[in-house]
Amino acid sequence: MTAYNFDEIIDRKRTDSIKWSKKHLKENFNAEDSFPMWIADMDFKTAQPIIDALIRRAEHGIYGYGYKSDEFMAAAVNWQKKRNGWDIEKEWILFTPGIIPALNFIVETFCNKGDKVIIQSPVYYPFLNIITNNGCQIANNSLIYEQGEYKINFEELEAIAQDSKTKMIFLCSPHNPVGRVWTEKELTRLGEICIRNNVLVVSDEIHSDLIFKPNHHTPFGKISEEFRMNSIVCTSPSKTFNLAGLQLSNIIVPNERLRNKLNHKLTTIDIDPGSFATVAQIAAYNDGEEWIEQLLIYLEENLTFIDQFVKERMPKVKLIKPEATYLAWLDFRELGLSDLELQQLMQKKAKIALDDGFIFGAGGELFQRINFACPRSxxxxxxxxxxRSLQGLD
Ligand SMILES: Cc1ncc(COP(=O)(O)O)c(C=O)c1O
Known part of the structure; x- marks a missing residue:
């Protein structure tokens, strides 16, 4: 067994990391020496089998065009089976160089200009731009936030879905930034509304391996044959194994008609995995489980650390404890500041680069999202x- 040391501080400067880029921090967070806790990648080294496999591949020296080998597809199929108990077929998987590109291709393929796509804000903010940049409209089914918990507003969802212009929902499962792991019951209710109203479910499950017990992930397409036929499930080893820079995702489309349409789009623009992406996925899914299990323990301890710290030392700030992801959602509303004042406080006084809640859409105001995938120190x-930045505010 390899014991991983997540306490190790690794210098990421000069690795072209956008998270740590001085220029980016200066332009977007006011100071080049802000501590970056914004974009969702981790300050930990990935699993050793992945590093070893990439070194071997790099040493080969020839990096010509890649393709979706059987081994590459089998790794994704087996991962779904062993982690989620979901039987999928390799033919169902389409490759895209990331989930944001996939969501763009999906909207382009299945929506017409002016169509509506449902989101559930506050939500991963690129969803909003993907919809509007493709000439579609956002139909917002805001989450309900009550007593520190987030729920889906099903009555409103039904009303929005009934609009004949509504064609699709971007489901964030688990949800970024609020950290909910949707239960099978919630997903079933959502899926039934979508079937009744002919709304295609695009389930973004990029965070689905990062789940804290006793929660467990239900792949949307696993729930029933009807749901399988009415969904596109977006998955990737990128968040799980810290591989976002390798641009890699597996888009599961069990419905042949939908798959052919989307595949037509992908083949037209000639999208195939890069040499390092294939190697990393095979090593991650075949040999990365030991690492992810240790990572989840460390992340959960980090979460407990934040929880205690906030309760004891910043009692006016509330942590919405995530059931999944390494992103925590902090509620600063009790401080009585405006969004701009809160932003300035974090950027100029605390000098921490966090994602402002308002960028996640309605309901995100006066929250901040903090990425806690870093060494505890x-x-x-x-x-x-x-x-310290909060001292003297009273
Ligand atoms: C919900 C969600 N979807 C997609 C992405 C980005 O996916 P990719 O890097 O594969 O485009 C992120 C990254 O943070 C995310 O949180």
């Missing part, structure tokens, strides 16, 4: 900076 320093 750095997390502690960041929380102490936030704590």
């Amino acid at each position: 750095l997390l502690q320093q960041a929380l102490e900076s936030i704590e």
Whole structure:
């Protein structure tokens, strides 16, 4: 067994990391030396079998065109089976270089200009641009936030779905940024509304391996044959194994008619996986389980650390404890600041680069999203900076 050391501080500067780019931090968060806790990648090294496989591939020296080999597809099929108990077929999987590109291709393929796509804000903000940049309209089914918990507003969802212009929903499952792991019951109710109203479910499951017990992930397409035929499930090893820079995702489309249409689009623009993406996926899905299990323990301890810190030292700030993801959603509403004042406080006084809640759409105002996938000592320093920035506010 390899024991991984997630406490190790690794310098990511000069690795072309956007998270740590001084220029980006200066332009977007006011100071080049802000501590970056925004974009969703981790400050941990990935699993050793992935590093070894990539080194072997790099040493080969020839990096010509890649393709979706049987081994590459089998790795994704087996992962769904072993982690989620979902039987999928390799023919159902389409490759895209990331889920954002996939969502763009999906809207382009299945929507006409002016159609509506449902989102459930506050939600992963690129969803909003993907819809509007493709000439479609956002139909917002905001989540209900009550007593520190987020729920789906099913009555409103039904009303929005009934609009004949509504063609699709972007389901974020688990949900970024609120951290909900939707239960099978919730997904079933949502899926039934979509079937009744002919709304295609595009389930973004990029965070589905990062789940804290006792929660468990239900792949949308696993629930029933009817749901399988009315869904596109977007998955990737990228969040799980910190491989976002390798641009890799597996889009599961069990419905042959939908798959042929989407595949036509992908083949027209000639999309195939890069040499490093295939190698990384095979190593991650075949040999990465030991790492992910250890990672989840560390992340959960980080979460407990934040929870205690916030309760003891920043009692006016509330942590919405995520059931999944390494992103925590902090509620600053009790401080009585405006969104701009809160942003300035984090950027100029705390010097921490967080994602402002309002960019996630309605319901995100006066929240901040913090990425806690970093060594605990750095997390502690960041929380102490936030704590100091709040002093004297009363
Ligand atoms: C819900 C969600 N979908 C998609 C992405 C990005 O996916 P990709 O890097 O594969 O385009 C992220 C990244 O944070 C995410 O949180």
